[in-house]
Amino acid sequence: MTAVTESAPAATRRAPEPELDPEGASKTQRITVFFFVLIPLLALVAAVPFAWGWGLTWTDIIIGAVFYVIGGLGITVGFHRHFTHGSFKANRPLRIALAIAGSMAIEGSVIKWVADHRRHHKYADHEGDPHSPWRFGDDWRSVAKGLFYAHMAWMFLSEEKTSPKRFAPDLLKDKDVLRVDRMFIPLVLFSLFAPAAIGGLVTMSWWGAFTAFFWAGLVRVALLHHVTWSVNSICHTIGEENFEVRDRSRNVWWLAVPSFGESWHNLHHADPTCARHGVLKGQVDISARTIWIFEKLGWATKVRWPNTERLAAKRVSV
Structure with a gap:
């Protein structure tokens, strides 16, 4: 794919349609997603019984859940629906609270996150999209490579850097947002080590601090990252199309709860500025x-x- 420069963005073009039989292609994509995402998650779940009681306790789970919700809603409600759209x-x-909460998810500072996501919408699944899973092709090898790239590799391998001046000029002018953006590293440290401090105080032990750091700190951040990244990768690969779009965005029901509704x-x-993504019956x-x-x-208007x-x-006919 041709590199994109911020001074002269490449013209958008429709992502190539699959050359395989649609039913066969869809089945291949679902299998690829299963091996790419679900097997590692199942391995983590399987590790829980072995650690329960000595390396994992209810204290770790409760602390991790609280921080997961704070960071997750900071991303979905704050970084995404408020600041981006x-x-x-x-x-x-x-x-200010939403900017801080989103930063605690450790997915990048608020201005960088917003700039990348606005760029994604401008070029969704077309040339210029920073994390489309369709940049390499439609066969299973290309899908697997694209999933990995869209899921996380784009953050490390892409040479196409997003310009905040172009995609987030409004946030660069916001003094409150700028202050939070510059506090990103201290907020990262707080997000990682506050669970350890709380776990240590609750259990009055160094072991309690360590297990809280591992499960409520490291594992919680990793889980939230993969759920967020799955919206970039899985939700542009498989799922249902209920509304007409010019890209390959899809609804994935089993990610709805852990992603706080982002997987719709x-x-x-189809309607990026809408405050509700799950608009159909049963979409949590x-x-x-x-x-x-x-x-x-009265805090939001x-x-x-x-x-x-x-x-x-915009509804797709059935």
Whole structure:
């Protein structure tokens, strides 16, 4: 793929359609996703019984869950729906809190994260998208390579750097956001070591501090990272298309709860500024419910809730 420069972005083009039989291609992609994502996750789950009682306790799980929710909602409600797409207006305390919470997910500083994601939407699954899984082709080897690239390798291997001046000029002018952006390293250290401090104080032991650091610090961050990255990779590879889009964004139901509703990705690409991604019956969207609570408390205003007519116009016929 031709490199993209910020001064002269490459023209977008439709991603190549699969040359394989659609049913066979879909089955191959699902199998590839299974081996790429689910097997390592199952290995982690299998390790839990062996560690339970001596290397993992309810204290570690509770601390990890609290930090997972803080960081996860900081990304989905804060970095994504608020800062990137302007799905709602937040008062100053909430805006600062969301920037801090999202930074604690350790997925990059707020300005860098927003710039990369806005660029993704501009070129979604076309030339210029920083993490499309379709950049190498449609056969199973290319899909596997593309999944790895879209999932995490793009952050280390891509030479196409996103310009914050081009994609996030509004945040560069926001003094509060700039301060939080510059505090990224201290926030990373807090996110990693605060669980250890809490675990040590609760158990009054160094061992309790260590297990909390491992499970509520390292494992929690790794799990949240892979869930977030799965939206980039899996949700652009397999799943359902309920709304018409110009890319390959899809809905993946089994990622909905751990991603706080982000895996209803097809609707998001059909209507990026909508505050709710799970708009159909049975589509759980924890982030949207959180925004609703903020609105009821008066902390969030001008929320862009789904428009029935707009959604109907984009609905895929069945």
